Amino acid sequence: MGAKPMPVPDADSRRFWEGCREHRLQIERCADCKTARFPPAALCPHCRSSRSEWVAASGRGTVFSWIVVRHPVPKDMYAGEVPYVVALVELEEGVRMPTNIVGCAPDAIRAGMPVEVVFDDVSADITLPRFRPQVPS
Amino acid sequence: MWTLRDKYAIAGIGTTKYSANSRTTVLNLALEACGAAAADAGIAVEEIDGVVSYHFGDSVPSIAVATGLGLPAARYAVEFSSGGNAANLIVQTAAAAIEAGLARNVLCFRAMNGRSGLRLGGSRDLNSRGITQYTAPFGWITYPQAMAMWCRRHMIKYGTTSEQLGAVAVACRRNAALNPRAMMREPITLADHQSSRMIVEPFRLLDICLESDGACAVLVTPAERARDLRRKPVYIRGAAYGGGPNQGDDLFDAIRWPEHAHNYAKYIAADLWASAGVGPQDMDVAEIYDCFTYSVLMQLEGFGFCKEGEGGAFVEDGNIDRGRKIPVNTHGGLLSEAYIHGLNHVIEAVEQLRGDAGSRQVAGAELALTTAGAMTCGSALVLRN
Numbered sequence: 001m002g003a004k005p006m007p008v009p010d011a012d013s014r015r016f017w018e019g020c021r022e023h024r025l026q027i028e029r030c031a032d033c034k035t036a037r038f039p040p041a042a043l044c045p046h047c048r049s050s051r052s053e054w055v056a057a058s059g060r061g062t063v064f065s066w067i068v069v070r071h072p073v074p075k076d077m078y079a080g081e082v083p084y085v086v087a088l089v090e091l092e093e094g095v096r097m098p099t100n101i102v103g104c105a106p107d108a109i110r111a112g113m114p115v116e117v118v119f120d121d122v123s124a125d126i127t128l129p130r131f132r133p134q135v136p137s
Numbered sequence: 138m139w140t141l142r143d144k145y146a147i148a149g150i151g152t153t154k155y156s157a158n159s160r161t162t163v164l165n166l167a168l169e170a171c172g173a174a175a176a177d178a179g180i181a182v183e184e185i186d187g188v189v190s191y192h193f194g195d196s197v198p199s200i201a202v203a204t205g206l207g208l209p210a211a212r213y214a215v216e217f218s219s220g221g222n223a224a225n226l227i228v229q230t231a232a233a234a235i236e237a238g239l240a241r242n243v244l245c246f247r248a249m250n251g252r253s254g255l256r257l258g259g260s261r262d263l264n265s266r267g268i269t270q271y272t273a274p275f276g277w278i279t280y281p282q283a284m285a286m287w288c289r290r291h292m293i294k295y296g297t298t299s300e301q302l303g304a305v306a307v308a309c310r311r312n313a314a315l316n317p318r319a320m321m322r323e324p325i326t327l328a329d330h331q332s333s334r335m336i337v338e339p340f341r342l343l344d345i346c347l348e349s350d351g352a353c354a355v356l357v358t359p360a361e362r363a364r365d366l367r368r369k370p371v372y373i374r375g376a377a378y379g380g381g382p383n384q385g386d387d388l389f390d391a392i393r394w395p396e397h398a399h400n401y402a403k404y405i406a407a408d409l410w411a412s413a414g415v416g417p418q419d420m421d422v423a424e425i426y427d428c429f430t431y432s433v434l435m436q437l438e439g440f441g442f443c444k445e446g447e448g449g450a451f452v453e454d455g456n457i458d459r460g461r462k463i464p465v466n467t468h469g470g471l472l473s474e475a476y477i478h479g480l481n482h483v484i485e486a487v488e489q490l491r492g493d494a495g496s497r498q499v500a501g502a503e504l505a506l507t508t509a510g511a512m513t514c515g516s517a518l519v520l521r522n
Contacts, residue, residue, distance in 0.1 A: 005265040005273035013270060039271050039392065045383075065293065065397060067285040068338035069276060074263075078276055086277040088286060088392070096392055100275050106338070111293040128274055 002076040006126050012040045015054055020127040023119040025057040027093050038095035059117035060134060061091040068106040089115055089131050103132035139376040139412035145232035146363035146370035147520070148242075149178025149356035150487050155320050155475035158253040159350035164197045167248035168205045170352035174244060175206075178356045179367030182206055185356070187213035187243030189231050191223035191478075195255040196248050213240035220388045221426055221471075222401070224479030224509035225516035229376045231357035242362065247480040248352035256348055257476075268386035281345050281429070283389050284511060285337045288431035290397035292339060294446065299339060301449030302430040303330035306343045306472055308457050309427060313469025315497035320347055321473045344430040346471035353480040355487065371487045374504070374521045375413025377405040380514030391513055398446075400432065401515035402439025402508065409440070413519035417441040420519075421502040422489050423463050424482035427470040432511035433457070437465075440506065440517070464499050479509040483518070490522040 009017040016039075019026035029036040030044035031051035043050055066087035072078030085101040087109070101109055102118065115131040122128050151173025153159070153166050167190075175182055185208055188199035196216075203211035213234040217223045224247065231243035251257055257280065265273045277283070291297045307327055313319035325343065333342040363370035380401035383393035391397060410416050417440055425436050434448030442463055443451040451457070457465035468474045468485035475481055486505035488494045508517045 004276070005263045005269070005278070007270035007274050008264055008266045009270070010266070039268065039386075065286050065290045067277075067282060067289060068335075069282060070338065071334075071336040073279045073282075081276060084276055086275050086282065086286070098272050098275055098277055098392060122274075126274075130275075 002074060004077045006123065012042060016040055017126065020119060020129050021125070023127065025059045025117050025129055026054045027057045027091065027095060028052050028054055036093045036095050038097055055093070058092045061089040061115055061131070063101065063109060063111055063113045063115060064088040064090045064096055065111070066101060066109050085109060087131070100130040101132065102130050138408045139229065141232055141236060142374055142412065142414065143372045143521070144360055145235065145357055146360045146372045147228070147355045147483070147487050148358045148363040148366045148370060149174040149176070149180065149368060150484050151177055151354045152318065152481070152484055153352045155318060155349050155351040155477065157320070157350065159250055163195070163248050163250050163254065164201055164205060166250070166350070166352035167197055167202050167246050170248065170354035171202055171206060171244045171246050174354040174356045177368060178358070180242060180356065180358070183209055185242045185244055186210050187231060187234055187240030189213070189215055189227040189243060189245045190247060191217040191219040191227055192247070192249070193218070193220065193257065195251065195257070202244070202246065213243060221428060221479040222388070222510035222515040224426070224483065225376070225507055225518045226378045226509070228355065228357060228373065228483065228518060229378060229516065232373055235357065235359060242356060242358045244354055244356055245480070246352060246354040247478045249478065250350045251476055252348040253350050268390045271392065272389065281340055282337050283391070284429050284431065285340050287391070287397040287400065287512065288339050288429065291431060291434065294398040295449065297434065297449035299331065299341070300327060301434070301453045302344050303327045304452040305427065305430040305433045305457070306330050308452070309466045309470040309472040312459070312467050312497060313473035316468050316474055319469040319474040320349060321469070340429060346428045347473070347476045349475040349477060351475055351477050353477045353484050355480070355483055369491050369522060371490045372521050373518060375409055375415070375519035376517070377409035377412060378516040379405050384513035388512065394513055399439060400435045400512055401510050402436040405515065405517060406440045409517050409519065415504060415519065417463070419504055420463060420506045421504050422467055422486065422499050423465050423506040424467070424486050424508070425465050425506070426479050426482065426509045426511055426515065427466060427472050428511050430472070433465065436508050440508070459499065467494065467497050467499060482507045482509070486520050490520055
């Protein structure tokens with residue numbers, strides 16, 4: 001088994017990954033025009049302000065699009081994982097995030113399906129935010 | 138907008154054999170195709186002083202081709218770090234460079250050992266730095282995986298079906314059967330498409346293009362020079378390059394793209410047709426970038442051959458077949474001829490406009506569209522004879 005790709009946090013993303021490590025989903029937004037952005041970045045592409053702040057995301061969203069990976073690439077990393085689902089999830093805060101949908105048969109996924117974040121501690125340093133169907137409260 | 142209507146021409150074309158294993162270097166492939174393009178035009182190599190290419194770290198620099206061919210003065214030897222979206226852009230910049238006085242005659246090439254050597258995407262960084270830290274850790278790595286997300290969105294929004302995608306694969310293969318250069322000439326049926334194995338839903342194996350070793354080259358010259366050369370000039374009538382807002386941090390990244398049910402074509406079509414002074418209804422052939430079946434649907438819609446969302450029904454009804462509304466990918470495309478990253482579409486358009494396409498000739502073809510790109514940015518040309 002090859003080692004799967006792991007995020008390499010940088011100056012823009014460190015806060016995001018630290019939040020995931022603490023099982024908190026945080027989104028960066030412009031401190032001036034309040035537009036949320038993902039991925040994190042130094043400048044607001046809406047108003048070009050460099051002042052930003054981090055807000056707690058609700059962790060809820062809906063499935064915008066998804067794929068089901070059946071053929072593993074690279075094979076040594078993903079042969080044991082297929083089939084798995086990669087999705088673009090639209091968060092309530094208005095940004096989209098690539099992720100996996102877990103806890104749901106691939107064939108049961110529908111566009112617009114409500115999902116919620118679930119944190120997966122994949123290593124001592126890295127936690128990935130994956131999503132599962134929302135459990136009715 | 139392109140303001141050089143008919144001022145520049147493709148005066149020569151060259152290709153290597155397309156194969157799964159060239160048994161030679163990428164540089165040798167590039168030199169063979171470029172040398173063939175110069176010979177086809179009947180121009181002295183000494184007159185060529187520009188070389189333009191594009192690649193993903195899987196090819197050779199333009200200066201290597203200039204050196205290998207022995208160009209006395211390589212004035213405009215440049216390359217784009219880019220995907221197939223640049224296949225028509227390099228032709229545009231060749232003309233722009235000549236117009237600006239940077240060069241006189243310019244070779245445009247793409248060369249790759251895309252099957253036996255570095256396979257496309259093979260140079261992608263699995264270390265997940267930069268934008269890749271938000272994609273690869275979720276197992277979202279390959280180009281089929283990237284573009285399946287777009288295709289799904291078209292299905293969600295418009296009800297497009299796998300069978301409709303299959304119609305594109307079948308049409309391309311039917312054309313490839315007439316093309317001696319094509320790597321895949323064995324006819325396929327819709328049933329073959331539907332029973333081909335699922336790679337990444339919604340893509341089956343036959344929704345995905347080939348991987349190829351080979352090279353293509355075209356020689357761009359001023360129109361008046363082309364008229365003095367050996368072959369019938371093919372004029373660059375219209376051109377456009379670009380995309381919409383939020384093209385992302387690299388070609389894979391489309392996280393912020395407004396709506397994946399349409400692609401770059403929607404954003405450059407108006408400039409393209411205005412620059413050419415003609416429209417989709419005037420095209421005799423269309424060589425449309427088909428790295429995956431779905432990209433043909435989005436470009437047919439974006440460039441106005443049918444309405445947005447109707448691409449699936451349009452191809453299912455046979456409108457892209459020979460003798461119908463708009464013959465598409467008369468060579469078999471990336472799906473069945475070869476994957477020379479879109480420059481092979483320009484080669485085919487030139488052969489059609491010269492009347493040299495043999496048994497796959499579209500009778501009386503005078504205007505051709507070539508396109509390049511599938512996601513957030515791309516390029517297109519309107520060529521005429």
